[in-house]
Amino acid sequence: MATLLLIDGNSLTYRAFFALPTDLATASGQVTNAVFGFTSMLVNLLRDHRPDHVAVAFDRPEPTFRHERVATYKANRDAAPDLLRQQMGLVRQVVETMAIPIVELAGFEADDVIATLAEQAAAGGDHVIIVTGDRDSYQLVRDPSVQVLYNKRGVSDYALYDEAGIQERTGVRPVDYVTYAALRGDPSDNLPGVPGVGEKTAAKLVNTYGDLDGIFAHLDELTPKLRENLAANEEQVRTNAEVMVLVRDVPVAVAPEALVLGDLDTDEIRQLFDFLEFRTLYDRLVEALDGRLEAAEPAGGVLEVDVELVSDPAHAAGALADIGGGDAPLAVAAAWSGAAGRSPLRALAVAAPVADAWRAVALDDAALGSVATVQPAGAGARPATEVGAALAAVLSRPAGVVGHGVKELLRSLLPHGIDCTTLSMDTEVAAYLIDPAGAGYAVGDLLERHTGMRLPVADAAPEGQLALGDAGEDVPIGVEVGRAAAAAGAAAEALGAVLDARGLRRLHDEVEVPLVRVLARMEVAGVGVDRSALEALHAQLATECAELAHLIQQDAGHEFNVNSTPQLRTVLFDELGLTPQKKTKTGYSTDAASLEKLLGEHPIIEHLLRYREVEKLQSTYGVGLLTEVA
Known part of the structure; x- marks a missing residue:
């Protein structure tokens, strides 16, 4: 049995627009809340349901037969907000670029096209899932072949309904839903119902008397007020029922079995997602499509980093002083033998920009000496070694210091009397502010996402540490840490531009960065525990x-x-x-x-x-x- 996923494009786009803030925009100012929310929904649907067939249905701008039947149909609706209308073209472009079939037909609503395709697919023995935020689709549910995945709110809150689910939700069977809805009315479509008839009363009438003919044939059995209201509104109720029925024989030009993903163009998809700044969404799409889409190579090439390895304590202070002598902000990174900030340091690197490349000095545990060891809080109010003093000076330069996950480094350094007093950016924190729902914030990922460049060797690191080199490569830990420091420094400028564009710079500089140092000091000091x-x-x-x-x-x-x-x-x-x-x-x-x-x-x-x-x-x-x- 094949699975057909039928998606109501207008409904989900509308839900996405009102679920996400309109300040969600690209650095150039293009508002993307609706297209981002819709695309996120689409990717999740492909990932979660793995459909054999899929299509997105859209409403057409022309009037439908319902407008001809009821002149006031949907006449009460305000025009779509400009920011929503401006994104509809982008939504369609996303669907087209992802090679997902679009189905639509003049004179009919997307619901009718979906109803027709669902009917055809179910008749052919397929399993159909209709994704929508419109309750009219409840009438289409039929066990075991047709279910509705109803978007209740937001971009991720769904309920999957079979016949029992519809009955539990409404009190009536799907086959009786139109009668139930006709009695209640639908204010969103400007279809008034019977005064005094809500969900419970409508369900009771349907379950007791069946269809509209049965209900109006038994008015004498009802209370006087209900009888009076029903009699006075019979014409409206029957009109409601007529226009609420979804058409299941629309002359669509495509059969359900033809609704398959087309050939995917990695470059075209990547270009669109880059324009929309959907970098994490692209990674999720690659995963959702199970290898049908290639992970594109970054456009910016490989970050060039020259790493000087230092193992001799006698040379460490001089190397730090040398790299700290410029005017540009420095970048720092570290690696530990175990949990970050809780185990001895294996290496620490400081990097500085040099023309179009980066230079880094990486000190291993031998060069760091006692600084590499884990010390209790208050072990030293000031650095006890020449290396420690040189490191403290570098991390307090007026030009500023950039790091990634700096709190963990400070946990290791503060007990030695070493602080990072001029911390100007924590790239991990900045990335989170920009994209709180991101899939990950490893420094190598941020470099690629925001600059298009990648590290010479990319891989994931142990939990809590930087994403550095490939474990399969024979790369010294100092080289990996030097590259990570350079990656943080290279990503900082791009992250700063996005913070500025989204009005997040003050939050980052005045709240989050100082808080990194405060939290580090708190964690070093600890608390009493019973x-x-x-x-x-x-x-x-x-x-x-x-x-x-x-x-x-x-x-x-x-x-x-x-x-x-x-x-x-x-x-x-x-x-x-x-x-x-x-x-x-x-x-x-x-x-x-x-x-x-x-x-x-x-x-x-x-x-x-x-x-x-x-x-x-x-x-x-x-x-x-x-x-x-x-």
Whole structure:
């Protein structure tokens, strides 16, 4: 059975526009909140559902048969905001560039085109998922072939409805939805309903008497006021029903089986995403398309970095003084033998720009001497060695210092009396301010994303450390750290330009950067902890976890590993028959957001959510915090 994903382009674009702030814009000033939100939705849908067929339906500007039938149809709607209309062309361009078929037909709404394609695909034995924020599509749901993935709000809050889901949401079956909606009316389409008839009354009438003929044939059984209101509005209700029915035989020019992704042009997609500054979205799209789209090479080439390795303590202070003698801001980076800021330093590098390249001095642990060691808070009010004094001088230059994740470095240096008093930018913090929802903030990724350049060797680093060189390459750690320092320095100017363009410079300079140093000093000083109280909390949470796990297994009817996603997926969706809310690469999702949408369907859901809350507390405070206490 193939899966067809039918997306209501206008509906999702509208939701995205009002979900995201209009100050989301490129450095050139192009507002992108609607197109960014829509594209993010589109990428997530492709990733989560892996459809065999897909299409985006758009409304046409021409009047439809509904406008001809009801002259006031949608007449109450204000014109779309200018900032939204300006982005509709970009939304279509994104869809076209991603080689996703667009379906539309003059005289009909996108809903009608979707209804027709869903009907054809279901008749052919395919599974159809309709993605929309329009409740009119509820009437199309039919088990097991047609479901509606309804966008409730924002860009990520969805509910996946089958027939049972529609009945739970509205109180009526999908086949009765038009009658239900006709009684209630639809103010957004300027279709008034019966006064005094809301969701509950409409559902009761439908479930008691069936269709409109049945309801109006039994008016004498209703209360006087309801009978009077229904009789007075019968013509309006029947008109509502007529225009609310989605057309399922629109003369579309394409068959469902032809709705497939076309050939993808990596350069064209990358060019558009670069223009829109959707750099993290491009990476997500590459992942969502499972290799159909190539990861494009950065346009700016390789960052040129000349790294001087220093292992002799006698030469370290002079090397630092030499590189710190210029007028440009310096950049600093470090690597540790274990957790960043909590273990001995393996290397520390300072980099400076030289023409179109960078020069770095990298000191290994031998050159750093005692500075590389972990010391308790207050071990030294001032540097105790020549190397320490030279490093303190470099990190206090009036020209400023740039770093990436500087708090961790300060955790290592402050106990030695070394501070970074002229810190001008933390590129990790700046990147987060620019894109709080970003997929990652490794220094190599930021360099490529904001300058188009890449490090000579790129790879991910251990948790909490800089992304430096490829573990498979025989590259000295000092070279990796020198390159990372240069990457932070090279990315700083581009990040600063974006901060300025988005009005974030003051927040970064006056709040976030000073806070980096404050937090580092707080973490070095530490706080007093009652270990016995933590141990008691640990025992209490462990007991509650065990009790909840037992309840979950009782709900399931047998023992299983509650922490095993495959086993949990089998219990929820195969054995208990609950409705899946989202599909991932490996199967239906069991994440918290998906489970919350199933609350009330089975007691196991409430127990699972509580178990995860308690287990998180247990791992964070019961286990995690105890390991941090001396």
